[in-house]
Amino acid sequence: MMREKLEKLGWRADFERRLEGHDAGSAFPVRVISISRDTCALAGEAGELKGVLSGKFYQDDKSLPVVGDWVLVRATGDDGLSLVTELLPRRNFLSRKTPGKRAAEQVMAANIDVMFIVQDVLRLNVPLAERYLALAGGSGISPVIVLNKCDLDSNAADTVRDLAGRIPGRDIVALSALTGEGLDAIACRVPAGATACLLGPSGAGKSSIVNRLLGNERQRVARVRDDDLKGRHATTSRELFFLPGGGMIIDTPGMRELMPWDAAGLDESFGDIDALAAECRYTDCRHDSEPKCAVRKAAENGMLSPGRLENYLRLKREMAFLESRVDEKARMEKKRKDKELARLIRDYNRRRDDIK
Ligand SMILES: Nc1nc2c(ncn2[C@@H]2O[C@H](COP(=O)(O)OP(=O)(O)OP(=O)(O)O)[C@@H](O)[C@H]2O)c(=O)[nH]1
Ligand SMILES: [Mg+2]
Ligand SMILES: [Zn+2]
Helix, strand or coil: CCCHHHHHCCCCHHHHHHHCCCCCCCEEEEEEEEECCCCEEEEECCEEEEEEECHHHHCCCCCCCCCCCEEEEEECCCCCEEEEEEECCCCCEEEEECCCCCCCEEEEEECCCEEEEEEEHHHCCHHHHHHHHHHHCCCCCEEEEEEECHHHCCCHHHHHHHHHHHCCCCEEEECCCCCCCCCHHHHCCCCCCCEEEEECCCCCCHHHHHHHHHCCCCCCCCCCCCHHHCCCCCCCCCEEEECCCCCEEEECCCCCCCCECCCHHHHHHCHHHHHHHCCCCCCCCCCCCCCCCHHHHHHHHCCCCHHHHHHHHHHHHHHHHHHHHHHHHHHHHHHHHHHHHHHHHHHHHHHHHHHC
16 A cells, blocks of 8 residues: 555554554554643644544553654544544553652653753753653653753863763764754754654743744743743643654653653663672672672762762562552452452352252
8 A cells, every 4th residue: 555645744654554454444554643631633645633532442451642653543523533443552652650659651752753852951850851761761752861051161171971880882963953053963863754752841941942943933942031930831732843854853841850751762871780680699789788799889989970870779669569559459459350250250140040
């Protein structure tokens, strides 16, 4: 089938298999651009569409589509709305623990190639950057650290050099969304058909970057010295934009807290520590006070930055705590289901006895 238009939206030839079993005559694939309370903006072969989610998405545990997802829609009556009937399997996705106390997963965006971790160069927070890197680890999404507002910092080049030393082997770019300097580094990392996602704290300049790339003021940005906006987000929902070069970029609201959901990403993004750990005497070494710990030794020798180790251990502890809470939740859920099943069987037997 000809899919040129869809390929521009990020459709891959191997996605065709995901359509098997669906009636191609009535249902067709489109990509989710944005989601609001009851409708979503979609893009497909016929251009942009407005959709509503089928009721089945609201039944328990079914994952809801997010920005970047591919879904199947069916044209509905004359209200101009398409009915979203199916969520197609994701190539990958970015997810975190929902903010607050609940131990639940929140998928932020799906089918992503590049993740831009944006920070204000004057407020660079390395542990936070490492957290974001852990989010990308293991997903096949290439992370790029973006230091924005370089127009405000005459020492930006030193900061980049210093950062490169602290997180070796990472892609780092410095730019200014205000002057446009260095912005090509963003554009060239999002070639036609590729999808990028901007993440980072509020006020880092994510929406300003989008506006610069688009050449207009599509996204609302916080006004400078607007103290009213302190602690609030200028951007409140996620949205996918089409870049002039044919790539796509998702703007997201700033995140106050970031807790990666998948522990697998952690070891991958701290590969240096993982490699050192192989030399520890105990395979289950926690790099705490165990004898012959290669990781702690490296930190003492200056081979490994103590700050990096500390951040790794903190993240590791947080992830372990989160996992234990998820396990606990699953255990409670199973108990509830088992009880329910036992009740159903009891009722069934009772009714059968009544009939007899
Ligand atoms: N000097 C300077 N200011 C910038 C630059 N980029 C963004 N700003 C300013 O920083 C403030 C925040 O920018 P936004 O683009 O709204 O930041 P954001 O990351 O989208 O923030 P949220 O939407 O709240 O997550 C605005 O006042 C921008 O004008 C830059 O490169 N240089
Ligand atoms: Mg914004
Ligand atoms: Zn150890």
